[in-house]
Amino acid sequence: MKNWVEKFRDEKTARGLLKEISQLTPKDHTVRLMEVCGTHTVAIYRYGMRETLPANVKLLSGPGCPVCVTGLGYIDKAIWLARQDDVLLVTFGDLMKVPGSTSSLLKERGRGHPIKVVYSPIEAIELAKANPDKKVVILAVGFETTIPGVLATIRQAEAEGLKNLFLLVGHKIVPPAMEALLQDGMAKIDGFICPGHVSTIIGAKAYEPLTKKYGLPCVVAGFEPTDILQAILMLLGQLNEGQAKVENQYQRAVRNEGNPKALAMIEKYCQIIDDQWRGIGVIAKSGLRLRDDFKKWDIESVLKIEAEPTKPKPGCICGKILQGLARPSDCKLFGKVCTPDEPVGACMVSGEGSCAAAFKHTDHR
Amino acid sequence: MKKITLAHGAGGNKSRELIEKVFVSRFGNPELGKLADGAALNLAEGNYALSTDTHVIEPIFFSGGDIGKLAVCGSINDVVVCGAKPKWMSCGFVLEEGFDISELERIADSMAEAAASAGVKIVTGDTKVVGPGQADKIYINTTAVGQVMGKYEPKAPAAGDKVIVTGPVGQHGAAIFNDREKLLQNSQLVSDCASLDWMLGLIEKFSETIKIMRDPTRGGLAVVLNELVGGSSCGIEIVENDLPVTEATKSLCDLVGFDAFYLPCEGRAVVIVGSDAATDLLADLRSCEAGKESAIIGTVLDDARNRVSVKTGLGGSRVLTGTAELMLPRIC
Numbered sequence: 001m002k003n004w005v006e007k008f009r010d011e012k013t014a015r016g017l018l019k020e021i022s023q024l025t026p027k028d029h030t031v032r033l034m035e036v037c038g039t040h041t042v043a044i045y046r047y048g049m050r051e052t053l054p055a056n057v058k059l060l061s062g063p064g065c066p067v068c069v070t071g072l073g074y075i076d077k078a079i080w081l082a083r084q085d086d087v088l089l090v091t092f093g094d095l096m097k098v099p100g101s102t103s104s105l106l107k108e109r110g111r112g113h114p115i116k117v118v119y120s121p122i123e124a125i126e127l128a129k130a131n132p133d134k135k136v137v138i139l140a141v142g143f144e145t146t147i148p149g150v151l152a153t154i155r156q157a158e159a160e161g162l163k164n165l166f167l168l169v170g171h172k173i174v175p176p177a178m179e180a181l182l183q184d185g186m187a188k189i190d191g192f193i194c195p196g197h198v199s200t201i202i203g204a205k206a207y208e209p210l211t212k213k214y215g216l217p218c219v220v221a222g223f224e225p226t227d228i229l230q231a232i233l234m235l236l237g238q239l240n241e242g243q244a245k246v247e248n249q250y251q252r253a254v255r256n257e258g259n260p261k262a263l264a265m266i267e268k269y270c271q272i273i274d275d276q277w278r279g280i281g282v283i284a285k286s287g288l289r290l291r292d293d294f295k296k297w298d299i300e301s302v303l304k305i306e307a308e309p310t311k312p313k314p315g316c317i318c319g320k321i322l323q324g325l326a327r328p329s330d331c332k333l334f335g336k337v338c339t340p341d342e343p344v345g346a347c348m349v350s351g352e353g354s355c356a357a358a359f360k361h362t363d364h365r
Numbered sequence: 366m367k368k369i370t371l372a373h374g375a376g377g378n379k380s381r382e383l384i385e386k387v388f389v390s391r392f393g394n395p396e397l398g399k400l401a402d403g404a405a406l407n408l409a410e411g412n413y414a415l416s417t418d419t420h421v422i423e424p425i426f427f428s429g430g431d432i433g434k435l436a437v438c439g440s441i442n443d444v445v446v447c448g449a450k451p452k453w454m455s456c457g458f459v460l461e462e463g464f465d466i467s468e469l470e471r472i473a474d475s476m477a478e479a480a481a482s483a484g485v486k487i488v489t490g491d492t493k494v495v496g497p498g499q500a501d502k503i504y505i506n507t508t509a510v511g512q513v514m515g516k517y518e519p520k521a522p523a524a525g526d527k528v529i530v531t532g533p534v535g536q537h538g539a540a541i542f543n544d545r546e547k548l549l550q551n552s553q554l555v556s557d558c559a560s561l562d563w564m565l566g567l568i569e570k571f572s573e574t575i576k577i578m579r580d581p582t583r584g585g586l587a588v589v590l591n592e593l594v595g596g597s598s599c600g601i602e603i604v605e606n607d608l609p610v611t612e613a614t615k616s617l618c619d620l621v622g623f624d625a626f627y628l629p630c631e632g633r634a635v636v637i638v639g640s641d642a643a644t645d646l647l648a649d650l651r652s653c654e655a656g657k658e659s660a661i662i663g664t665v666l667d668d669a670r671n672r673v674s675v676k677t678g679l680g681g682s683r684v685l686t687g688t689a690e691l692m693l694p695r696i697c
Contacts, residue, residue, distance in 0.1 A: 005619065011606075011678045018679075042622070048681020119546055119621070225679055340688055351622050360624075361683035363672055 008224030017229035018052055024236040025054040032058045032188055033235055034324050036178060037195030038065030038352025039223050045361035047225045057232065060187065060324030061357075063177045063277065064195050066142040067094045067350035068322060071276040074170045075100035076307035078139055081168065081299065082108040082115055088131050089115045090124045091139040092146075094350040099343055101311040121146075121153045128157065128165040137299045140167040144201040147171050147288065148262035151269045154297045166299035169289050172275055174198050175206055176286035182214045187324040191217040191235040193228065196250045201266075203258025204248040215244040222250040269294050278346050279319025318345035321354050328358035335359055367466040374460065374494030387470055388490060391477040396453075396488035404488035406453055412513040414447035416440055419506040425472070427544045429536075429556030432505055433472035435631060437479040437487075438560045439582070440509035445561040446578040446634055448517030448568055454480060457491040457506040464502050472503065483562040485509065514565065515572030522576050522599050526665040527643035529636045531564070531650055532557060532658045533609040534586050538628030539617045548621070553613040559632030563655045567646065574642035579635050584689035587626040589635055590673045591687030600668030603675045603685070607662045626675070626685055637665065 007013075025031065035041055041061045044050060050059060063069050079100045081087050089105070096106045096117060109115045116127060121138050128136040140150045150167065157165040174195060181187050194207055199220045207218040217238035221231035231249045238245065248254055266288065275287025295301045315333050320326035328334050328347070338344035340356050347355035372379040381400070389397055396404040420436040430438075436456065444451040456476065460469070480487050536557040543554045561580065568575065581589040586608075590601050610625045618625050632655075638646050643661055650656035673685040 009678060011680075014679045039622075045683060046624070046677075047679050048675075048677040048683045049679060050681070052679050052681045119548060360686055360688070363670075363674075363684045 005224060008222065008226050010226060013226050014229055017226060017233055021057065021229065021233050021236060022054050024233065024240055025056050027056070030056045030058050031190050031236065031239060032060055033191045033193060033232060034060040034062045034181070034187070034189045035193040035228070036062035036064040036174065037198065038068070038350065038354075039197065040193055040195070040221065040228060041065070041354055042352055042357050043223050043225065043228060045357040048361070049225060049228065053232070057236075060189065061321065061354040062181070062324055063280065063322040064143070064174060064198075065347070065350050065352040065354070066146065066172065067098060068318065068346040068353045069172060069177075069277045069280070070095070070098065070141045070170050070346065071278050072101060072310045072312060073276065073307065074141070074168070075104075076310055077305045078105060078168060079103050079108055080305050080307040081137055082113045084303075086133070086135055088127060088134040088136045089139060090118055090121070090127060090136060091115060092141070093117045094352070095139055095141065097343060098346055098349045099313070101308055121150045122156065124153055124165060125156055125160065125162070128162050132164060135164055135166055135299065135302070137166045137168055139170070141170040143172055143174050143195075143198050144266070145197040147270070148201060148259075148265055151265050154269070154294070155265075157297070165297070166302060167290070167297055168299050171270070171288040172277070172286055173272075173288060175202070175210065176283055177277065177280075179210060180280070180283045180286070181323055182210070182216065184323070189216065189324065190239060191219070193231050193235070194218050194220040196220060196222050196227075196254060199250065199254045199258070201259050201262045204246050204254055204256045206258065207246045211244045211246055217244050218246045220246070220248045220250050220254050222253065277322070279316070279322050313344050316345040318347045318355070321347050328355040331355070369460045369462055369464040369466060369469065369494055371462055371494050371496070374492055380492060383466075384490070384492060387466070387473050391473045392480065392487040394486045394488065396486065397490070404453065406488070406510070409512065413510055414444045414449035414513055415508065415510050416443035416447065417506065417508040418443060419504060421501070421504050422541065423501065424544055425468070425502055427556055428540045428554060430558035431472055431475050432503060433474070433476035434479045435558050436505035436507045437476045437485070438558055438631060440507040441479075441483050441485060442561045442580045442632070442634070444509045444511040445564060445568070446580050447511075447513065448519070448572065448575075448578070449511035449513045450565050451483065451485050451509045451511035451562065453510045454485050454487045455489045455508045456487055458493065459500050459504040460492065460494045461500045461502050462494055462497050469503070479560060483560040514569040517568060517572035517575065519577045521597050522594060522637045522665045524599060524665055524667040525640045526576055526637050527640055527661050528590070528601055528603065528663040528665065529638060529643065529647060529650065529659060530586065530609065530662050531561075531634045531636070531656050532632070533611045533614065534581065534630050534633060535610060535614045535618070535625035535628030537631040538585065539614040539623070542621070542623075543617060549617070552617070553611070554617060557630055557632040559655065561632065561634055563653050564634060564650075567649050570649070571638065571642055571646050574639045574646070576637040576639065578637070581630045581633060581635055583629050584687075585625070585627040585629050586635065587624075587673065587685040588687050588689050590685060591671070593635070593637060594665070594671045594673065595687070597671065598667060598669055599665045600670065600672040600674065601663050602666055603663035603673070605675050605677050607660055609658050609660050627689065
């Protein structure tokens, strides 16, 4: 049986969409659309989509790679934790290579500090049981997509009476970051391709305040090439009609109201705070931390983390790239001193980062 | 259950007993049976290829093979893509104290089977034992020697040459990752770990038109293609739709964010062949059971910058870099 996903990669469908996109693209000015999510960025490079689009449709990569926007200070705290003899760190794989101020988790593991890479945070439950003399700490970064899985893990830990499982919380939420880009006004965005995975949790309606307040079309999109092309077509359609509404291209996964169970869990466990985004700065009401009732799961309420003072990387323009103000190739470090093997900035680290995607899939020699 | 102890590596009676019971009994041939310090080989006149590889893998038993089969096939394949018929092999073991002898026997069984089916004799070897934690269970080094066939010698690729791959790519990387992370149960992810000795007859037949061959192990197809054109005046254009990838590999890549171009293979060859001979070679490869999914996947182009690009199904293009990827699953 053919993989069912193949139909969303169908060339004939894609060519038809490209033709329609070309018909709806204005001849006299450029339309600037931002794909917010890193997985969209990767798909766009992976399928060579930029060069198939009309010259007047410009795609900007947004701040939607959770690893890329995780603050330098957070990474430094994680590195400090990795060095503690009574701590076993549990992390998603793409956080391993992110450079902190002077080290990275990958380097720390090389020095013999145990760090376990997991695919799902729930694996930490078994690790905590198997290592009763250790504090097992999940590096809880990520957006709305990942947060419920982490919260479900501590709910499970509570149910099983585990006392040695903790989170280092760096969770962030996406819509406030999108709004920050609009308030700033510098990126000159005409429409958003909204993140599909995040939207499975928060629902398409989460973007309604943005469309109303800023008069900007938003389309929630899936991750296959025809999904993204159809979303671009829908955005162009709205722009041509002078409309600004939320449309949901990814109906096979995203509901208007999102996932009420996951949202209720986030509401129960988390409070909203102003949070630091790497390269961008503090964005109001953009982070989630555990509520006071659940602080016992927060490693920072158990241990005083004495991370080294953060040292930002000179010359790195990840911040501008994350805001759609610059392309990876605009950075002097790109492809020279900053490569996936020796990343300087976070955008080069995660496979979902704009710089890594650009380095991997385009000619920069 | 009997375990490996430091005495098994100390060179005395325990060493000899282990070597005889586990290895000589399985690999049995007159050269090895002498248990001399080395094997004397009777070489005919000609050119020879020699290749060595050290194998470390976690898990040591995986879907589609184990470290023993991998170690034997690995060096066989390196010799085969040098255009030579592998005949002799050495093997060196580093064993961790406490390793189960029954597991070592299983591994030796599969080494014996892989070597015998490729007509290769394991003629000399070495066994060392290190303390617990100083090695991870078992490491195996193999070295293979073989005589170069026909008039084969590697030649620089030229514009117009075709790029052939002998089967679906990335299966080994996908299967190992899935086993290691215990991700998908009942998946059809099976390593392609196998000997390439089935190609020998065709290499001889096409020895004048085959330009160069490689087996895309670490770094996968992407890294090998870059190495094949590096330093030449050529680049390569791959047609993504022509690349054989199994549905299971594709699904794993979709799930964890891998790119099949960068996943290692352990039983495939990449062959660059003159365009005139490409369709004949392809037909012959496909007529072999092990090569029935071979495909022409791209063409060599003039390009001073040695780019390896992929034409995507949408008509766009992307570049494959020579950077091997650490297999770290993405966050979401």
